[in-house]
Amino acid sequence: MTQPTLLIVDDDATFASILTRAMTRRGYRVFTANTGEEALALCRENQPDKAVVDLKLDGESGLNLLPELKTLNPAIEVLILTGYSSISTAVEAIKMGASNYLCKPASVDDILAAFEGTQPNPEIPINETPPSVERLEWEHIQRVLAENDGNISATARSLGMHRRTLQRKLQKRPVRH
Numbered sequence: 001m002t003q004p005t006l007l008i009v010d011d012d013a014t015f016a017s018i019l020t021r022a023m024t025r026r027g028y029r030v031f032t033a034n035t036g037e038e039a040l041a042l043c044r045e046n047q048p049d050k051a052v053v054d055l056k057l058d059g060e061s062g063l064n065l066l067p068e069l070k071t072l073n074p075a076i077e078v079l080i081l082t083g084y085s086s087i088s089t090a091v092e093a094i095k096m097g098a099s100n101y102l103c104k105p106a107s108v109d110d111i112l113a114a115f116e117g118t119q120p121n122p123e124i125p126i127n128e129t130p131p132s133v134e135r136l137e138w139e140h141i142q143r144v145l146a147e148n149d150g151n152i153s154a155t156a157r158s159l160g161m162h163r164r165t166l167q168r169k170l171q172k173r174p175v176r177h
Contacts, residue, residue: 055082
């Protein structure tokens with residue numbers, strides 16, 4: 001049996017290093033990229049089985065990388081991992097071909113389970129309380145940002161707010177509910 005391969009794309013070098021060590025111990029041959037360009041080169045050269053892609057790379061979106069990875073290797077399973085989760089980005093990731101979508105912090109077991117858990121779970125608990133106004137604002141901003149291909153200035157214009165105000169809102173972690 002051949003050794004499974006994994007591409008990790010994350011601009012957080014510490015996180016990428018820790019995940020690389022953990023996945024290597026679990027039997028994976030791991031390739032690590034800090035940028036989309038590096039990821040595409042590694043995918044072209046090595047044709048990995050799976051990829052863990054950070055949604056928010058330095059200056060670029062992991063969502064933009066997703067179709068390019070799938071073009072280079074149609075069989076690749078891609079997991080989008082993010083500390084800035086929203087329903088709109090999760091839906092877009094799945095529509096664009098991601099196998100799954102996970103929120104940080106995620107353990108190695110969570111990541112492996114996400115790759116294995118491709119079957120939908122109808123037993124998932126449904127939250128009894130509606131999302132907060134802050135959460136709805138975050139979701140709306142993420143949807144408009146996706147519509148503008150991650151362009152902050154265009155998104156700010158669409159939302160009728162100053163670009164710096166939008167940047168401050170994007171730097172904050174979203175509220176849970």
